[in-house]
Amino acid sequence: MDSPPLSLETTKKELRDLYRHLWRIRHMEMAINRLYLQRKVRGFCHLSIGQEAVAVGIEHGISRDDKLITAYRCHGNVLMRGAAPREVIGEVLGRREGVARGKGGSVHMYYKNFYGGNGIVGAQVPIGAGLAFAQQYLNTKDVTISLYGDGAANQGQVFEAFNMAKLWNLPVIFGCENNMFGMGTSAARSSASVEYFKRGQYIPGLKIDAMNVLAVLAAVKYGKEYVLSNGPLVYEFACYRYFGHSVSDPGTTYRTRDDIQAVRKMQDPINNFHAQLSSWGIADEEELKKIEKDEKAMIEQEVVEAEKMPFPDVSPRILFEDSYVRGSEPLYVRGRTPEETFYFE
Numbered sequence: 001m002d003s004p005p006l007s008l009e010t011t012k013k014e015l016r017d018l019y020r021h022l023w024r025i026r027h028m029e030m031a032i033n034r035l036y037l038q039r040k041v042r043g044f045c046h047l048s049i050g051q052e053a054v055a056v057g058i059e060h061g062i063s064r065d066d067k068l069i070t071a072y073r074c075h076g077n078v079l080m081r082g083a084a085p086r087e088v089i090g091e092v093l094g095r096r097e098g099v100a101r102g103k104g105g106s107v108h109m110y111y112k113n114f115y116g117g118n119g120i121v122g123a124q125v126p127i128g129a130g131l132a133f134a135q136q137y138l139n140t141k142d143v144t145i146s147l148y149g150d151g152a153a154n155q156g157q158v159f160e161a162f163n164m165a166k167l168w169n170l171p172v173i174f175g176c177e178n179n180m181f182g183m184g185t186s187a188a189r190s191s192a193s194v195e196y197f198k199r200g201q202y203i204p205g206l207k208i209d210a211m212n213v214l215a216v217l218a219a220v221k222y223g224k225e226y227v228l229s230n231g232p233l234v235y236e237f238a239c240y241r242y243f244g245h246s247v248s249d250p251g252t253t254y255r256t257r258d259d260i261q262a263v264r265k266m267q268d269p270i271n272n273f274h275a276q277l278s279s280w281g282i283a284d285e286e287e288l289k290k291i292e293k294d295e296k297a298m299i300e301q302e303v304v305e306a307e308k309m310p311f312p313d314v315s316p317r318i319l320f321e322d323s324y325v326r327g328s329e330p331l332y333v334r335g336r337t338p339e340e341t342f343y344f345e
Helices: 012-037 052-061 075-080 085-092 124-138 156-167 213-230 257-267 269-279 285-308 316-320
Strands: 067-069 144-149 172-178 205-209 233-238
Touching (some): 012 269, 052 269, 075 085, 085 285, 213 269, 269 285
Parallel strands (some): 172 233, 205 233
C-alpha cells in the first residue's frame, strides 16, 4: 500500500465551509443537550461534541452518491449527509417531520445514502459490507464508509465483515472512531490491543488524527480512490468525546474533569482549525467570529422550528406505514400487516 500524500489540495471556500460545518455540528449538539436537560428529549441521546472533525472531514472527502453507515452517535453524520438541522433536532424530539418521522429518536436516523444510526453495537459493520457488495455488483464506482466505535471493534461480526470484504475486495472503508472510551470503560481496559487500524490483519490500515479535520479529509479522499481499485481499508479515527457515553452518563467517573479540559485546551478540532485559518490568512478573527455567530443563530432558529413540528399521529396507519408486502404474498399476514378492521376513522 502506497503511503497517502502528506499534502492536500483545497480552496479557501472549502476551508471556510469546513470551519462552518464544524461549528454547525457543535452548536446543534449543544442545543440538543440543552433540550435533553429541559426534559424535552427522552430516552437515549448520544452526543458527538469533540468528534465533529470526523463527520465533517468524511463528508468533504466523498460524494453524495457514496454511502455512509454508522452507530448511534450519528447526529453530525446525518446533518453532513444533507439533512436540515431542524430535521435532526425534530427527530431527537420525536416529531413527525424529523428525518425518521419521529420514530427513531437520537439513535435511529436515516437519510439519502445514509443508512443509520444503528443501535445494536457493531451490527452496522456487516451491513456496510453489504452496501459495498451492492456497489461492486452494480459497478456504480462509489464507495461505502462503515463507521463503528472502539467498543464495537471487539465484536465478532466486525471480523466476519472484514473477511468477506477482503475476500471479494469490496469498495469499503471500515472506520473505527476511537474516542478512547466505551460505555464507562477506557479502551485499554477492554481491548488487548488498542491499535485498531491493525485489526484487519490482511487489510491495510491507517491511523488518522481525527481531531484535525484536514487529516480526516485527506485520508478519506485517498481511501476512496484506493478501495475502488484495491478493496477494503481499515481506518482508525483517533478522537475524543467531551461528554459522556450518553447524556445520562456524566463522563467523569472514569476520567477526571482535568483530563477533559486538557484535551479541550490542546486538541480541540475547532479551536486548532481556527488558529490555522487565521495564521494562513484564510480569514481574519472578525470573519471567523461571524461564522460562529451565524451558525449559532441559525441553529437556535432551527430549534424553534423543530419544536413547532407535530408529534406522530398514534394510529394503526402510522404503526404499519413502513411495512411492505410485495408480489403475490397474501394481503393480510397476522403480526405483520394490519387487519382490515384497523382502518376506521
